[in-house]
Amino acid sequence: MSASKILKRWSATSNYLGEDFSNYYVLTSFTRDSNVYEVANFIAIARRLSAIEPESDSGWKIARFSHWACGYFYSIFVHENSPLVAEAEAIAKSMLDYPIIDEDVLSECESLIKEALLMEGVSFENEAAEMQMISEAPAALLCDFLLAPYL
Numbered sequence: 241m242s243a244s245k246i247l248k249r250w251s252a253t254s255n256y257l258g259e260d261f262s263n264y265y266v267l268t269s270f271t272r273d274s275n276v277y278e279v280a281n282f283i284a285i286a287r288r289l290s291a292i293e294p295e296s297d298s299g300w301k302i303a304r305f306s307h308w309a310c311g312y313f314y315s316i317f318v319h320e321n322s323p324l325v326a327e328a329e330a331i332a333k334s335m336l337d338y339p340i341i342d343e344d345v346l347s348e349c350e351s352l353i354k355e356a357l358l359m360e361g362v363s364f365e366n367e368a369a370e371m372q373m374i375s376e377a378p379a380a381l382l383c384d385f386l387l388a389p390y391l
Contacts, residue, residue: 244325246332250317261303264317267328272311276379277340279387280349284342285316285331286390289324300324302390314391348386353377 247265252258268285270278289300299322304314318328331341340346353374364370 244329246329247318247325249320250315258305259303261317263320264301265320265325265328267300267316267318267331269313269315271313273378276349276353276375276377277346279379280346281335281339281341282314282316283349283386283390284345287345288331288341289316289318289327290390292324292327298322300328304391345386349379350374352386353379 244265247267250261250264250266252260252262268278268282270282274282286302289295293299295301298319300316300318302314302316304312306312318324335341354370357373357377362373364373
């Protein structure tokens, strides 16, 4: 096992009673209220890792946590001894240069959110207002079918 210089290891709080993930690095997370960028990155990372190998306890995995403030959050973990640590580090480093993992996934999410907003009768004054509403919408609730394979 070698320590990652870019990924943070999971650690529990004093009142945490769930599964121990101390042998894992946290690659990304999102909450119920995350924006479209966070959810699109989560989906893109899950797709990228699953294209390399399926989820497993010794490779990478997704975990769901309940939380009193944000309802829930999901995290993608990579086991400390997995060959995927190098891939996870490359993903994390790429996000330092450019915060979007996959523009196509982001576009899919934005389209779904726009469609949902229009179905609710929301109208957009102009393109800037449209993009602001899309970026501020709780994307996790609107991208269910994109997230479903990973949750």
